[in-house]
Amino acid sequence: MAEKLRKYETLFVIHPDHTDAKDEIVEKISQIIQQDGGEVLKQDDWGMRKLAYPIEKKRQGYYYLMEFAAPAQTPPKLEQTFRIDERIMRFIVVKLDEKYEPETLAA
Incomplete structure (x- = not known):
């Protein structure tokens, strides 16, 4: 039997000087999720937004939200x-309450 998948979401903020690499960053994150047998469920490109407070003397960042199902070892990866990539200013990964059941997502 395959390992149980849980639902998570991640929101990350890309440094405004690196928005040209947005697609590359998103692809890299998707590959990490898929390597562990997970799958990306939703992607939401929020675009350039004002930050709540300056980070690295920047007042704006590029926000990207991704919902995914993956085994427990994926979020730490x-x-x-995110920590290693200097293009990412801030990030958060949150486990969602819902259980992931592929056959019920047809709606």
Whole structure:
């Protein structure tokens, strides 16, 4: 039997000087999720937005939200990737309450 998948979402803020690499960053995150047998469920490109407070003397950042289903070992891998990548200003990975059941997502 395959490992149980849980639903998560991640919101990350890309440095405004690196928005040209947005697609590359999103693809990298998607690959990490899929390597562990997970799948990306939703992607939401929020675009350039004003930050609540300046980060690295920047007042804006590029926001991207991704919902995914993955085994428990995937979120720590994502967090490590976010920490290493200097193009990511801030990030958060949150486990959602709902259980992931592929056959019920047809709606």
